[in-house]
Amino acid sequence: MDLKKFGKWLASLKNEGVDTIPLEERRSFLKMGLKVTGVFAGGTILSVASKLEKAQAIPPAYVGTFPYKPHYAMVLITDRCVDCELCMEACVRTNHVPPYGWRTRIFERKIKGPEGYVRQFMPVLCNQCNIPPCVRVCPTKATVKDPKTGIVKMIPKKCIGCKTCMTACPYDMRYFNEERRAVDKCDFCWESRLSKGGKITACAEACPAGVRIFGDLADPKSKVYQIVYDPARVIWVLRPETGAKPNVFYTIEGLG
């Protein structure tokens, strides 16, 4: 098949959109460094546009150095959580979160225990991912991964309110702030506390049950480090399949 014919055949293919492509295939395809253009023939994606140079930049340029110093991280000991929502109240006070918005939330689930179902609360906040999908999709670079601390920050004046980052976030931890006309999110209290010499986030300080352990993951003396690198402890992150590599870890104390 010469190139002209191939071109014609390619042009005659129906554009099936990118929605129907299975995630796995899409990902491996993107890994090869090719763009998903929407031509999807017989279960195989076809594309002639290459963006190899972009795909080869691993880790992506916006990730910065790793580990950061300090490498801010949080451990959530979920079975200590009783959903008193004092953390959420403290967050709202500290970061002026409007009633329709959230920087952290608590979810509830029923899990099967030895004596029937037990309630478990799960606090969720921005995971400050090492490979943040929100940063990757932002068209105006209004959300950035801070090269020093690794905190995913917002630059509100650059935000055009397209909300693409809200869709990209695997944890639904972004909301559109109507007053600021910009997307808002948790920044580990960088603006309100850490940049002013604070050592701990408002939510971690407010928690009466010691669920939220905040600290420097690069410091072996910190509690966060000791918990995360404790070989006897089960540690997990939310939605690891997205490949975002979160800096918010989950564990349980075994209070069942």
Add this chain to the structure above:
Amino acid sequence: MNRWFLLFIPLILFCFLASKPLWGQEDEEEYPQEPIIFTKPVKAVIFDHKFHVEEAGLSCEDCHEDVFEMATGTAEENEDFNMEALYNGKYCGACHDGESAFASDKKCTTCHIGVLGWQRLKRQERKTSH
């Protein structure tokens, strides 16, 4: 106008009858049927009389008036109504010590239903009262 009003009278009467039987209730209502919700010092902790009487087999005198006064909200007014006091055998800790009942520092979410659980109860209440 008047005709519409008349239509509503049987409806209102029916609601009254459905929500409040006029007889056959006196000897059954020995304890509050609705669960007690504590909101201080943290939101929200459930205490169900029904479970403690029927399943755990407690009588009124087991807790009233030594452990808890027989009026809603009195324990919450106390400064020491917290987990520390429970670990020291006060309030719920009188039984929830790991021997008579599960220890106060275990199974947190059995009693701590949280704001989410509290809101759900309120929603259910609203539904049944309408």
